[in-house]
Amino acid sequence: xxxxxxxxxxxxxxxxxxxxxxxxxxxxxxxxxxxxxxxxxxxxxxxxxxxxxxxxxxxxxxxxxxxxxxxxxxxxxxxxxx
Numbered sequence: 001x002x003x004x005x006x007x008x009x010x011x012x013x014x015x016x017x018x019x020x021x022x023x024x025x026x027x028x029x030x031x032x033x034x035x036x037x038x039x040x041x042x043x044x045x046x047x048x049x050x051x052x053x054x055x056x057x058x059x060x061x062x063x064x065x066x067x068x069x070x071x072x073x074x075x076x077x078x079x080x081x082x
Contacts, residue, residue: 005029010079015046022046035078045070049077 008026015022034044036054045068046055054077057068 007081010081012050013046013048014079017045020046031082033080033082035080036073037075047077047079049079052077 007030008024010027010032011022011024013022014024014027014032016028017023018025034041034047034054036044036047041054041056043056044054045057047053053072053074055070055072058071061069063069
């Protein structure tokens with residue numbers, strides 16, 4: 001990373017939803033990667049490292065407000081900057 005700005009530490013819990021209290025805009029200025037059970041995932045909407053889960057969209061299904069319907073998967077979660 002050649003940016004002059006320092007990279008913030010990755011939080012234990014992070015969400016891509018801007019309305020969530022776990023959304024931190026400074027983290028999303030950099031490319032964040034998620035490794036779930038040893039496999040890189042690009043479709044993660046929210047994660048929690050200490051509790052060991054990620055939330056991902058359930059196909060193309062939408063809830064009644066038009067947001068993707070999320071399912072929770074449990075396993076080993078690692079977050080990193082690409």
